[in-house]
Amino acid sequence: MNIAFVGSPQISAKILEELHKDGFNIPLVISQPDRRKKRGQSVDLSEVSTMARNLGLNTLKPLDLNDSAFRKKVEAIDIDFLVVSAYGKILPGWMLNVAHKMCINIHYSLLPKYRGASPIQTSLINGDSETGISFIKMNEKMDEGDLIKTLVLDIKKTDDKISLENRLSTLAANNIAGVLNSVNINSFNLNKQNHKDASYCIKVNKSDGRIDFGDSSNNIINKFRAYKGWPDSYFLYKDTVIKIHEMHELKDAESGISGEIINFDSNGIVVKTSDTAIVITHLQFPNKKIISAQDANNSYSDFFLKS
Numbered sequence: 001m002n003i004a005f006v007g008s009p010q011i012s013a014k015i016l017e018e019l020h021k022d023g024f025n026i027p028l029v030i031s032q033p034d035r036r037k038k039r040g041q042s043v044d045l046s047e048v049s050t051m052a053r054n055l056g057l058n059t060l061k062p063l064d065l066n067d068s069a070f071r072k073k074v075e076a077i078d079i080d081f082l083v084v085s086a087y088g089k090i091l092p093g094w095m096l097n098v099a100h101k102m103c104i105n106i107h108y109s110l111l112p113k114y115r116g117a118s119p120i121q122t123s124l125i126n127g128d129s130e131t132g133i134s135f136i137k138m139n140e141k142m143d144e145g146d147l148i149k150t151l152v153l154d155i156k157k158t159d160d161k162i163s164l165e166n167r168l169s170t171l172a173a174n175n176i177a178g179v180l181n182s183v184n185i186n187s188f189n190l191n192k193q194n195h196k197d198a199s200y201c202i203k204v205n206k207s208d209g210r211i212d213f214g215d216s217s218n219n220i221i222n223k224f225r226a227y228k229g230w231p232d233s234y235f236l237y238k239d240t241v242i243k244i245h246e247m248h249e250l251k252d253a254e255s256g257i258s259g260e261i262i263n264f265d266s267n268g269i270v271v272k273t274s275d276t277a278i279v280i281t282h283l284q285f286p287n288k289k290i291i292s293a294q295d296a297n298n299s300y301s302d303f304f305l306k307s
Helices: 010-021 047-055 068-075 093-097 119-125 161-184 217-226 293-299 301-305
Strands: 002-007 025-030 081-085 102-107 130-137 147-154 233-237 240-250 261-265 268-272 277-284
Touching: 002 010, 002 047, 010 025, 010 047, 010 081, 010 161, 025 047, 081 161, 102 161, 119 130, 119 161, 119 217, 130 161, 147 161, 217 240, 217 277, 261 293, 261 301, 268 293, 277 293, 293 301
Parallel strands: 002 025, 002 081, 081 102
Antiparallel strands: 102 130, 130 147, 233 240, 240 277, 261 268, 268 277
């Protein structure tokens, strides 16, 4: 069984590794192009590209999926299944016809809920108690293909984007072989999505990480969980961007105006929200290391407390 794998981030790299461990022949991996770092001449590879290199797999990283030379290379390879996981671009129609058996997309929500680019973040922002994985037969419309299999996963209150992504990746990696084998022997059923129930999520931008303390504490914490890792959460204070690395809610807070620092000691920076307060316990100034509230209290108390 020949598998062409299409993906980019860490959540996909784990699946590629598992397919390789399970003995599938992987003649082709497709990932996002390498990105040159701002400083120096080194480049950043996607996590899938790095995994493919470590496994010795043939990898293509096209700038344009409709490039004729790229298409010729792909169509020259004997492919039974095209497996897609968080590649980052919509595949053109011709790519959906290269597999003899099926093109399968692994989507990280319970479709038709959260079609689009950020289902994991959106489930956390909305405070959902569960999410899951949908294995779908791809068509030319975004995340609208028929369902091959769905798997439900609970969302823990302690989950953030990084931990939930890891759990979903493990779930997908543990089940992709079974999905491929069932389709290969035609032992599966396709279920159409109820398009009337569809909801959508959009690509996350760096600016989305900015915290508005005029919001409720619950919404702020959900946003913090959703953007852990990237773009991370931050607030603007005295024209300085300060990243938040750890926070929690303080329900019995003093009265004050939303956004006001109502207390600051070694236990944390207490900021009033629309309903309660947020305690920031670990933070980071631009081009500085992450520090605890205790360190911040020693070094930055004047910055936060003096007008």
